[in-house]
Amino acid sequence: MDSARSKAEPGPAPGEMRDREEGLAFKAKFGADGLATCVAIDASRGDVLMVAHMNEAALRATLATGVVHYWSRSRGALWRKGDTSGQTQTLVELRVDCDQDAFLALVEVGGDGGACHTGRRSCFYRRVETDGDTTRLAFVEPPMTRR
Amino acid sequence: MDSARSKAEPGPAPGEMRDREEGLAFKAKFGADGLATCVAIDASRGDVLMVAHMNEAALRATLATGVVHYWSRSRGALWRKGDTSGQTQTLVELRVDCDQDAFLALVEVGGDGGACHTGRRSCFYRRVETDGDTTRLAFVEPPMTRR
Numbered sequence: 447m448d449s450a451r452s453k454a455e456p457g458p459a460p461g462e463m464r465d466r467e468e469g470l471a472f473k474a475k476f477g478a479d480g481l482a483t484c485v486a487i488d489a490s491r492g493d494v495l496m497v498a499h500m501n502e503a504a505l506r507a508t509l510a511t512g513v514v515h516y517w518s519r520s521r522g523a524l525w526r527k528g529d530t531s532g533q534t535q536t537l538v539e540l541r542v543d544c545d546q547d548a549f550l551a552l553v554e555v556g557g558d559g560g561a562c563h564t565g566r567r568s569c570f571y572r573r574v575e576t577d578g579d580t581t582r583l584a585f586v587e588p589p590m591t592r593r
Numbered sequence: 594m595d596s597a598r599s600k601a602e603p604g605p606a607p608g609e610m611r612d613r614e615e616g617l618a619f620k621a622k623f624g625a626d627g628l629a630t631c632v633a634i635d636a637s638r639g640d641v642l643m644v645a646h647m648n649e650a651a652l653r654a655t656l657a658t659g660v661v662h663y664w665s666r667s668r669g670a671l672w673r674k675g676d677t678s679g680q681t682q683t684l685v686e687l688r689v690d691c692d693q694d695a696f697l698a699l700v701e702v703g704g705d706g707g708a709c710h711t712g713r714r715s716c717f718y719r720r721v722e723t724d725g726d727t728t729r730l731a732f733v734e735p736p737m738t739r740r
Contacts, residue, residue, distance in 0.1 A: 467711050470730045472721055483630050483644055492639055497630055497695040509723045542730065543716040544709055548644040550717045562691055564614050569690040570697045574619055576656045583617045583689065 467544045474505060475547040481517060482547050486561060489538040489552040495561035496569040498527075500549060512537050514551055532557030558590060565589035614691045621652060622694040628664060629694050633708060636685040636699040642708035643716040645674075647696060659684050661698055679704030705737060712736035 466473060476482050481499040488495055498516040500508065503524055507515040514535035518525035528534030534556035541550040555561060562569040571587035613620060623629050628646040635642055645663040647655070650671055654662040661682035665672035675681030681703035688697040702708060709716040718734035 470719075472728045472730050485632050485641060485644060487641065494632060494634065494641065494697055497632060497690060509721065509728065540721040541717040541733065542719055542721055543644060544711050544713075544718070548716075550641055564691050566691075569695075570688040571691070572617075572689055574656065574687040574689055581619045581656065583619050586688065 463545075466546055472542065473546055474502070474542065474549075475545065476502060477547070481519075482549060484514075484516065484549040484551055486514065486535060486551045486553050488567075489554050494568060494570060495553070495555070505549075508537060508540065508551070514553055527561075528556055531563065533560055535561070560590055610692075613693055619689065620693055621649070621689065621696075622692065623649060624694070628666075629696060631661075631663065631696040631698055633661065633682060633698045633700050635714075636701050641715060641717060642700070642702070652696075655684060655687070655698070661700055674708075675703055678710065680707055682708070707737055 465471070466475075474482060480501045482501075482505075483497060484500045485497050486495045487493060499519060500515070501517040501524075504515040504517045507513075507524065507526070514527050514537055516525045516527060517523075526534075535551065535553035536556065537551060538554055539552040541552070542548070543550070560567045562571065564571070566587050566589055568587060571585060572583040573586050575582050575584050612618070613622075621629060627648045629648075629652075630644060631647045632644050633642045634640060646666060647662070648664040648671075651662040651664045654660075654671065654673070661674050661684055663672045663674060664670075673681075682698065682700035683703065684698060685701055686699040688699070689695070690697070707714045709718065711718070713734050713736055715734060718732060719730040720733050722729050722731050
């Protein structure tokens with residue numbers, strides 16, 4: 447049971463776990479804080495745009511409207527991505543992981559095509575470089591040219 | 594400040610935030626539980642394999658050894674992915690997001706090439722299908738043929 451139970455909370459019976467992993471019932475599992483991680487990827491290009499969180503309301507709103515909603519931890523509010531920035535995320539497909547506590551949203555991005563408030567397409571615009579004791583960041587993605 | 598402060602905790606001064614987002618200093622931010630999300634993608638194919646968590650020890654071990662370590666929440670232990678399964682993840686590149694509280698690991702997978710303990714390459718092997726009131730899952734990825 448190495449990798450096996452990496453993300454599962456302790457406790458579930460084997461049958462319940464099998465159901466969760468191999469069944470067709472959607473039983474989204476939220477953490478103690480009511481949140482689950484959602485990774486957004488560009489549906490056409492396939493690259494990772496951002497990592498954010500959904501609570502149950504955000505998940506429901508996303509599925510009901512086809513527009514991705516997150517839970518803003520800083521504002522403590524439901525957040526329809528793009529409301530201010532125009533960087534809406536239209537849901538193409540939502541996937542769930544083995545133990546149903548993380549989501550992968552394949553999205554089509556509106557506005558300038560970006561997802562990051564810093565002006566990059568992706569929030570992951572820096573890589574970590576380590577050389578013995580020194581660890582620094584290096585940019586791998588420039589800001590988009592604003593229209 | 595819509596998308597802007599989606600993931601930041603409340604409180605940081607503007608200068609500190611700019612530093613964190615636009616600087617080259619690596620200041621990984623862990624949650625109250627000591628964990629940060631890490632998304633693993635296959636470095637060659639680019640697809641998302643899994644979402645797991647790192648604490649500071651896992652991050653350090655990953656950077657020091659070049660082999661991806663996570664924190665197993667279920668076992669409450671440092672977890673070198675692949676120790677049992679053979680599905681090691683050799684780090685090709687580690688990226689960090691804008692506010693430095695999430696990581697993206699580009700990895701080369703050992704063993705059978707998979708990441709999920711259920712026998713699929715990716716943990717995200719089911720999509721969510723919704724049709725009015727009914728929400729079900731559908732498989733999008735079959736188990737790998739075991740060697």
